[in-house]
Amino acid sequence: MTHGIVCAAQPEAAEAGALVLKAGGNAVDAAIACAVTQGVVDPLMTGIGGVGSALVHDAKSGKTENINFLGVAPASAREDMWVDAIEGETADAFGFILRERINALGHQAPMVPGNLKGYDILLHDYGTMNWSDVTRSAIAYADGGWIVRPHVYFYAMQDEEAQGRVHNTDIVGYTSEGRTLYLESDGQFKRPGSLIRNPELGRILKNIASEGIDVFYKGDIAKRIDEDMKANGGLMTQEDLANYQAVRAPALEGSYRELRLATNRPGGSGIQVLETLNILENFDLSCLEHNSAEYIRVLAEAISYAFNDKRNEVGDPAFVDVPLDTLS
Incomplete structure (x- = not known):
């Protein structure tokens, strides 16, 4: 090309x-x-x-x-296994807070x-x-x-704990290997300009x-993942990796005015984009000053309605009947 x-x-x-x-x-x-x-x-x-x-x-x-090629829960996971560990919801409604953050940190957290x-x-x-x-x-x-770029450092160091999530440095520093690779001696992510x-x-x-890729899903790497999971109380197994599909x-299709749109299907979030645009199609945004208070209010309301519908109606299609025709 x-x-x-x-x-x-x-x-x-x-x-x-x-x-x-x-x-x-x-x-x-x-x-x-x-x-x-x-x-x-x-x-x-x-x-x-x-x-x-x-x-x-x-x-x-x-x-x-x-x-x-989204993640799936290991076969041993159960929908009610963490019910007693739920402490609340993150401030931005983008996840749940569990005791000891077991859904975000450690060997029980990873999806396949x-x-x-x-x-x-x-x-x-x-x-x-x-x-x-x-x-x-x-x-x-x-x-x-590779050289640590400013945005890599910025993202690693931003305050996820304020939202109720695990800090990114705790994630990359969960293992001794991760701490050696990515963190300074003071526990912060390696500074911009550092070589990793x-x-x-x-x-x-x-x-x-x-x-x-069979070496990852069925071969030596899969075996090493399986051994590490078993040694540390994890959920994922070699069979989970081998069975992943x-x-x-x-593509999920929709339209916005004269435009044809294509996006991903659930469990991706493309359906939220289509619903947002379907709502906005009922407004003449050209009559509103760009980024004015009224313009932003209309956009925010459309996004909010679509987000709530996604939250209430959309899940893994293998387990949830998603009303595609209604939402898209």
């Missing part, structure tokens, strides 16, 4: 995608290279242990596919990760390159090191590059 734009939160990730385009890869190849690199240089935002969702539009067929499964589907069905091609930059940054090397992550990425479906 001779022309393209790569957008990412960190320049190293964007550069990784651009290098793939220059090497002849297509947009999907570049997106995967970008995402894997982002997981190295911005570890609190994404990574191979994370989850995600993708929309892919095929210009030839005109079809848009949604691939949800989906990123690598989703990336693999994208690469196989829409890309042109292989895993060794798209992990090259990520491996180089893991082995050689993560050769163990580099080794894992090299294994994925040479053996594919991404969900593929046509």
Whole structure:
């Protein structure tokens, strides 16, 4: 591809995608290279242990596919297992506060990760390159090191405790390895300009590059995760990893005035976007001064109604009957 734009939160990730385009890869190849690199240089935002969702539009067929590789609870989890541990809700209504923060910190907290499964589907069905091609930059940054950028530091140090959530430094510093990698001796995240090397992550990425994602979901890495979980009272097992499947479906579609919209399906939050726009379609926003009090009030009310509907009606489609036609 001779022309393209790569957008990412960190320049190293964007550069990784651009290098793939220059090497002849297509947009999907570049997106995967970008995402894997982002997981190295911005570890609190994404990574191979994370989850995600993708929309892919095929210009030839005109079809848009949604691939949800969101996290799922381990098979041993039960809907009522933490009922007695609930202490309240976060200040921004974006989660619940549990005793000892067991839902956010420690070996019982993780969902079964989906990123690598989703990336693999994208690469196989829409890309042109292989895993060794798209992990090259990520491996180089893991082995050689990456510079802590100001926004990485800012996010790591912002006061999540004020909302009732676990502080990000407690998350990355939960293990001795994490503390050594990411924290200063005073417990704060390493300062902007610091160099972080993560050769163990580099080794894992090299294994994925040479053996594919089965090494993570069914092979040696899965076995190591299983052993660590069992040793520390965790919920996730090797079987959970081996059984994980991404969900593929046509994109959820809607419209806003004359525009056709495509977004992800539940359990993603695309349906909230569609409902918000459906509400706003009933208002002539052009009559309101941009960012005036009335303009912001209308937007805020629309977002609030859609958020409440999502909160009350939307969940994992495997367990919840989501009223798509009503909300979108």
